[in-house]
Each structure stands twice: as structure tokens, then as C-alpha cells.
Amino acid sequence: MNSPRVSVVMSVYNGMPYLDAAIQSILGQTFNDFEFIILEDGSTDDTWAALEQYALQDARIHLVRNPQNLGYTRSLNEGFKRARGEFIARQDADDISLPTRLESQVAFLDSHPEVGLVGTRRRFIDPQGATLEIPDRLVALDNSSIQEALLDFNCIHHGSFMFRCKLLEQVGLYAVELEPAEDYDFCLRVAEVAQLANLPEQLYLYRVHPSSVSHLREYRQAYNKALALERAIFRRFGEHPPTQAFANVGRDYLRAAVVAFLANQPEDARACLQQAQSLYPLLFRRDEPLASTLRGYLLQEHLEERLEFLNAIFIDLLPSTQRLRRLRSRLLSEQHMSEVFKIGASGCSRAVKSHLNLGLRYDPSWLFNRGVVVLLLKQTVSSWKKVHGE
Structure with a gap:
């Protein structure tokens, strides 16, 4: 059997209700020469039953049922071991790849043999799929910009990875012990043996869930x-x-x-x-x-x-150093002064006065701030009017 050009690897644990959108986004790609390796990682919902139905409908889907919950990174490594494609593409079970994602990434890697891994820009969506107005931080596109940015943060979105399978022989699988920063570590290792890139198009929809991270x-x-x-x-x-x-x-x-x-x-x-x-x-x-x-x-x-x-x-x-004690005072002052400007327009003069006094006590340099001077003048005028019955 001929090997596909791309192996798409996805691990899923209790993937309902977003599983259908994720799977259909891969099956609906304009690029067809791929296998879709889906690892079911010990789900307790209806994920496995749903996956079996998908596999019956499309022969490109290859299911793996982990004997127990391996965890996200270890499960992905199992998928990488089974990959037969020239390229490996990632997909997360609650995200969506836009139709031309695989085609665009394959074309880029074909025309840039020096690049080992390519991502795409992303658009943020809420649990219902509506677009969120969150700017994409992943703005580094070319190798030199990415190499520099990687020493600060991971500038290639994990779910949008496509990389050459042969890289696994050079840099190894994901480092399980570094989860949940395994993707950052992988990019750092790949960057030492190959160039990296991001496509400028937003070809991946990243689903943002209400914050529940401890x-x-x-x-x-x-x-x-x-x-x-x-x-x-x-x-x-x-x-x-x-x-x-x-x-x-x-x-x-x-x-x-x-x-x-x-x-x-x-x-x-x-x-x-x-x-x-x-x-x-x-x-x-x-x-x-x-x-x-x-x-x-x-x-x-x-x-x-x-x-x-x-x-x-x-x-x-x-x-306990003099420099850090000064910094503590400055930061405490900032917190009080932020409350001053936040509630200053509401007319709650007692609260404003309390925060203003504390802010100035921690950092008297606020007296050189025009907004603070205006507030002090207003307070003085207000006090004078009260004293004189106006």
C-alpha cells in the first residue's frame, strides 16, 4: 500500500461535542492524500462510538484505542510512531482546520526544502464557534524572526504544526516530562537542525474555552x-x-x-x-x-x-533589599492609583480620597501626574465648599 504524503495526528479524550467539527474540517480538506490517525485516550463519554462511525465512512481514518489514558503528549507520540506520511500534521480535537490548510502547508514545504516545520496563523473562536476579537500573537513568519522569538515564547501554534516526519529521527519525539510545554521544547529542538516558518494566512481556528486552568x-x-x-x-x-x-x-x-x-x-x-x-x-x-x-x-x-x-x-x-522594597511601594501605589482613576468619575469621593492618600504615601512622585493634581484640586475645592456651606 502506498504511503500517504501527510499523516494527520489527533488525540482525543472526552471529545464530545466538538469532535464532529474537528474531524469534518480534516476530511473536507482540498488536499486529499493523507491518513488521519485518531488516538482515543480512555474517554468516558461517547467519543469511541462516534469515532467508529467516522471510520466506517472514510477509509483515511485510522483509529487507535489506547489501553488506558496515556495523557495528551504520550498519546501524540504513539500517533507519531504510526505515521507513514512524508509530513506529519497536528490537529486538536476541539479546533478546526480551514479547507486549504493542508494544501497550503504541503505546497510550502515542497517549495522550501530547507524548512522543517511550518505553522499557520490562527483565529480565535468561542465554544459556539463565533469569532473572538483576540489578536494573534504569532506574528513571526520567517525563519530568522521565529528563531529570535523562540528564545522568548513559542511563536508557532501547536495545533497548526506540519513537519517533516524524518525530523523525528533527528530530534526525537515529544518530551513527555515537559508537558504542557512539549510543543515549545519540540520547536526549540527542530530550530537547531532546520528552518521554521509560519504561513501568513489564518488557516486554523483555535477554540477558547472559559478559563478553568488551575x-x-x-x-x-x-x-x-x-x-x-x-x-x-x-x-x-x-x-x-x-x-x-x-x-x-x-x-x-x-x-x-x-x-x-x-x-x-x-x-x-x-x-x-x-x-x-x-x-x-x-x-x-x-x-x-x-x-x-x-x-x-x-x-x-x-x-x-x-x-x-x-x-x-x-x-x-x-x-529583602532596598531596591525591592522600593519596587513593592511603587507597585502598591500603582494599585491604589488605578482605583483612583477607575472610580474618580463615579463621585465616590470617600473611596477616591482613601486610595489617593495611600497611593501618594507609597509613591509621592504621583504628585507630578497632571491627573492626580486635578483630582487634588477638585478635592480641595469640594472641601472648601463644604466648610463654607456652598
Whole structure:
């Protein structure tokens, strides 16, 4: 039997109700020379029964029923082992590939033999399939831009991967121990032996579900991303990489420390912080890496939780230095002043005054802000009118 040009690999666990849209999006491709390897990973819903019906209708579907739940990454590796195609394409069980995706990627790889892996831009959709107005961060298209961006974040969307099957002989399968950052690690390894690319067209629809990711899983992802990048730096530079090469690794371990702290894993948080400082001693000589990391997580919380989190992380996790004490005051001031501007127009003068006083106490430099000066003048006028009965 002739081998297909493309092996599409998808793992599914409890895939209803999005399974039909995902499967039909592959079966409806304008490019037909593919096999569709679907691994059922121990589902407890009707996924297996539905898959059997699809397989009866289309001979390109090859079903694999894992004897037990292997987990996402290990299951995908089983699919890669079974792939017979020249190229392997990924598909996630709740996403959608637009009709020309495979055709476009095959044509690109055929015309660019130096490229080992190509992704596509994506459009975000909600659980019902409606388009979400979320900008696609994956803007790096050419190899040089991607190589640079990879040292910061994964700039090729996992579900849209198409790569040459022979790469598995060079770089190996996915690193199961790095899940859920296995795709980032794979891209870093491929980048060392081949060029990478993203197609400019949005050929993949990524379904966004209501956030249910725990801080613990978020910590594992942040930690494994940092570990994947650390390994890549050592592979590329040898035993003694230059200190600056670890700037992003230090930042990533810092992020992992913050998330571990949020997940109530203080020992893991301290270990990540120690690793960050060990790899990049300059980390705490600049305010911005820590400040931007903390701000990113502060946006997710209510004010009381933000203030509690800031105080706790500076007292219980971070070293006590004059620079960090100043940064703590600045960040606390920012939180209070954001409330000042948020509620200032509502006329709740008591709350505005309270946050304004606290914000200025933590960081008096706000007195040079025009908006703050205007608020202070308004408060002064309002107080004068009350005193004089106007």
C-alpha cells in the first residue's frame, strides 16, 4: 500500500461535542492524500462510538484505542510512531482546520526544502464557534524572526504544526516530562537542525474555552517552559553559556516562582527563584522583569487580593533589599492609583480620597501626574465648599 504524503495526528479524550467539527474540517480538506490517525485516550463519554462511525465512512481514518489514558503528549507520540506520511500534521480535537490548510502547508514545504516545520496563523473562536476579537500573537513568519522569538515564547501554534516526519529521527519525539510545554521544547529542538516558518494566512481556528486552568497547572507550564529554554541554551552554547543568554530563562523561572506562590507551593516557588538568580544574577538589578511579571498576574485578581498578593510575595518569597522594597511601594501605589482613576468619575469621593492618600504615601512622585493634581484640586475645592456651606 502506498504511503500517504501527510499523516494527520489527533488525540482525543472526552471529545464530545466538538469532535464532529474537528474531524469534518480534516476530511473536507482540498488536499486529499493523507491518513488521519485518531488516538482515543480512555474517554468516558461517547467519543469511541462516534469515532467508529467516522471510520466506517472514510477509509483515511485510522483509529487507535489506547489501553488506558496515556495523557495528551504520550498519546501524540504513539500517533507519531504510526505515521507513514512524508509530513506529519497536528490537529486538536476541539479546533478546526480551514479547507486549504493542508494544501497550503504541503505546497510550502515542497517549495522550501530547507524548512522543517511550518505553522499557520490562527483565529480565535468561542465554544459556539463565533469569532473572538483576540489578536494573534504569532506574528513571526520567517525563519530568522521565529528563531529570535523562540528564545522568548513559542511563536508557532501547536495545533497548526506540519513537519517533516524524518525530523523525528533527528530530534526525537515529544518530551513527555515537559508537558504542557512539549510543543515549545519540540520547536526549540527542530530550530537547531532546520528552518521554521509560519504561513501568513489564518488557516486554523483555535477554540477558547472559559478559563478553568488551575494555578498548579499554570505553574507546571511556566516551569517546563523555563526548563525547555534552559536546556536549549546549554545545547546551543555548551557548558558555559554567556550570562546574557540566560536573561529570558531567568525571567521564565521568575514567572514560574510567582505562579507557584499563587498555587500555594512555597518550596517550589523558592526553588524557581533560586534557579532564576543562579542562572541570571542580574535579574534583580533591574526592576522591570519582576514588575512586568507581577503586573501580569495582578490583572487577574480583585483589588483586595492584589494588595494581599503583593505584600505576601515581597515579604514571604523575595529577598529583602532596598531596591525591592522600593519596587513593592511603587507597585502598591500603582494599585491604589488605578482605583483612583477607575472610580474618580463615579463621585465616590470617600473611596477616591482613601486610595489617593495611600497611593501618594507609597509613591509621592504621583504628585507630578497632571491627573492626580486635578483630582487634588477638585478635592480641595469640594472641601472648601463644604466648610463654607456652598
